Amino acid sequence: MDATRLPTRRDVFRKLAAATAALASPCPAFAQGAARVAVIGGGFGGASCARAFRRIDPKLQVTLIEPKTFYFACPFSNEAIAGLREFEAQQFTYDRIAAEGVTVVAQTAVKVDARARAVGLADGTSLGYDRLVLSPGISMRFDALTGYDEAAATKMPHAWIAGDQTILLRRQLEAMDDGGLVVLAVPAAPLRCPPAPYERASLIAHYLKTKKPRCKVLILDAKDGFSQQRLFENAWEELYPGMIERIALSQGGRVTSVEPATNTIVTDFGNYTADVANVIPPQRAGRIADIAGAADNTGWCPIDPITFASKLVPNIHVIGDACIAGALPKSASAAHAQAKACAAAVVSLMTGKAPEIPRLTGACYNTVAPGYAFSLSGVYAPRDGLFIEAEGASSTSPVDAPRETRAREAETASAWFTAITADTFG
Numbered sequence: 565m566d567a568t569r570l571p572t573r574r575d576v577f578r579k580l581a582a583a584t585a586a587l588a589s590p591c592p593a594f595a596q597g598a599a600r601v602a603v604i605g606g607g608f609g610g611a612s613c614a615r616a617f618r619r620i621d622p623k624l625q626v627t628l629i630e631p632k633t634f635y636f637a638c639p640f641s642n643e644a645i646a647g648l649r650e651f652e653a654q655q656f657t658y659d660r661i662a663a664e665g666v667t668v669v670a671q672t673a674v675k676v677d678a679r680a681r682a683v684g685l686a687d688g689t690s691l692g693y694d695r696l697v698l699s700p701g702i703s704m705r706f707d708a709l710t711g712y713d714e715a716a717a718t719k720m721p722h723a724w725i726a727g728d729q730t731i732l733l734r735r736q737l738e739a740m741d742d743g744g745l746v747v748l749a750v751p752a753a754p755l756r757c758p759p760a761p762y763e764r765a766s767l768i769a770h771y772l773k774t775k776k777p778r779c780k781v782l783i784l785d786a787k788d789g790f791s792q793q794r795l796f797e798n799a800w801e802e803l804y805p806g807m808i809e810r811i812a813l814s815q816g817g818r819v820t821s822v823e824p825a826t827n828t829i830v831t832d833f834g835n836y837t838a839d840v841a842n843v844i845p846p847q848r849a850g851r852i853a854d855i856a857g858a859a860d861n862t863g864w865c866p867i868d869p870i871t872f873a874s875k876l877v878p879n880i881h882v883i884g885d886a887c888i889a890g891a892l893p894k895s896a897s898a899a900h901a902q903a904k905a906c907a908a909a910v911v912s913l914m915t916g917k918a919p920e921i922p923r924l925t926g927a928c929y930n931t932v933a934p935g936y937a938f939s940l941s942g943v944y945a946p947r948d949g950l951f952i953e954a955e956g957a958s959s960t961s962p963v964d965a966p967r968e969t970r971a972r973e974a975e976t977a978s979a980w981f982t983a984i985t986a987d988t989f990g
C-alpha cells in the first residue's frame with residue numbers, strides 16, 4: 565500500500581475482518597431484536613455512545629453505568645477555577661438520556677467477566693451484555709510521583725477530573741495572599757487534554773492580575789514543547805508580562821517528588837515551595853479498564869480504530885481518553901466523535917455488516933483571557949492500527965492574528981461547549 569495515502573475502505577476492511585474474526589462472537593440475541601449493549605462511564609464518550617445506540621436502533625437495550633448523578637465537565641473548568649464561570653454551568657444530569665430510553669444505572673462497575681459477558685456492580689448485582697463499551701476516562705497514577713497519593717491530592721489538587729478537585733483549587737486561589745506563588749506541575753505525555761495545563765496557567769494569571777497582582781505562576785513541565793506553544797507564549801507576553809514562568813524538561817522542569825506537609829515540589833534541579841500547588845500527576849485509563857483486562861502495560865487500552873474493539877478482550881470496545889488513539893488527542897471532542905463512530909460500528913458488527921471507516925473531527929479551543937481564545941482542529945482516520953491526521957485537514961489559529969480574531973474564537977469556543985454538552989446530555 566502507498567504509505568502516503570489514507571487506506572481505502574477495502575484495505576482496511578480486509579485487515580479488520582482478520583482482526584475481528586478472532587475476537588468477535590455472533591450476537592444471537594440481535595436476531596430476535598433484543599441485543600443488549602452496556603456502556604461503562606457517563607462522560608463525553610460514554611453518554612454520547614449510549615445515546616447514539618438508541619438513536620441508531622431504538623430496539624437495542626442500552627444500559628449506561630455511571631455512579632454520579634451529576635457529570636461535572638472538564639472543558640471550561642479552567643474558567644471556573646479562575647472565577648470566570650459558575651460551577652453550576654459545568655454540571656449535567658442524565659435525565660434526558662434516560663428519557664430517550666437508555667437505562668441509567670447509578671452504580672460503579674467493579675468487575676467485568678468477558679467470558680460470561682457480565683458486568684459486576686458495586687451493589688453486588690450483575691448485568692449481562694452482548695457488547696460492552698468502556699469509556700471510564702482516566703485515573704491518576706498515584707504510584708508514579710513520590711509523595712503524591714490520594715491524601716496528597718486533597719492538599720495539592722490536580723483538578724484533572726472535574727468536581728470537588730476543581731472547587732478545591734478555586735478555593736485555594738481565593739485564600740492565597742497577594743504575593744504568593746502558584747506552581748503547576750505538568751506530566752509527560754500522554755495526558756488528558758494536552759494544552760489544558762497552559763490554558764489553566766493563563767486563566768489563573770488572569771485571576772491574579774485582576775485580584776492579586778503581585779502573585780506569580782510557575783509551570784514545572786516534564787515536556788520541552790507543547791501544543792500551540794507560540795500562541796500561548798505570545799499571549800503570556802502580551803497579557804501577563806513577567807507573571808508566568810515555565811521551566812521545561814531540558815531546564816530541569818520534571819517533578820520527581822512532592823512533600824504535601826510543606827507544599828514543596830521537588831525537581832532534579834531544585835525545590836519549590838508553593839502557596840498553591842496544582843500537581844497534575846501522570847495518568848492511565850480509568851481503573852475498570854484494567855480490571856476488564858483491556859489496558860496494556862502502558863496503562864491505556866489498545867483498540868482497532870475502525871470498530872474501537874479492544875485488542876485484548878472480546879466483545880469489548882473502548883473509547884474516549886482510555887483508548888490508545890494515535891494522533892487523536894485525548895479530548896471531549898475526540899471522545900464524542902469516537903462514541904458515535906463506535907456505536908455505528910458495533911451495530912454493524914452485530915448485524916454482520918461492514919463497519920464504516922471513521923473520519924473523526926476534533927477541535928480544541930484554548931481561552932487565555934475573557935474574549936481571547938485560539939484553537940487547533942484536525943481530521944483523523946485509521947492507518948496501521950492507529951488514528952493519523954489526514955493531510956491538509958488540520959488548522960491552527962494564526963500566530964499574528966488581531967484581537968478581533970481571538971474574540972471571535974472565544975465566541976466559537978463557547979458555542980462549541982454549548983453544542984457538545986447539548987448533544988451529549990441535553
Ligand code: FAD
Pocket residue numbers: 604605606607608609610629630631632635637638639640641642671672673674699700701702723724725756757760764850851852883884885886894895896897898899927928929
Ligand atoms: P470522562 O468524561 O472523564 O468520563 C468518564 C466517566 O466514567 C466519569 O463520569 C466517571 O464517573 C465514569 N466512570 C469511571 N469509572 C467507572 C466505573 N468503574 N463504573 C462506572 N462509571 C465509571 N476536551 C475538549 O475537547 N475541549 C476542551 O476545551 C477541554 N478542556 C479540558 C480542560 C481540562 C482542565 C481538562 C482536565 C480536560 C479538558 N478536556 C477538554 C478533556 C476532556 O474533559 C476529556 O478528554 C473527556 O472528558 C474524555 O471523555 P471520557 O468519556 O473519556 O471520560
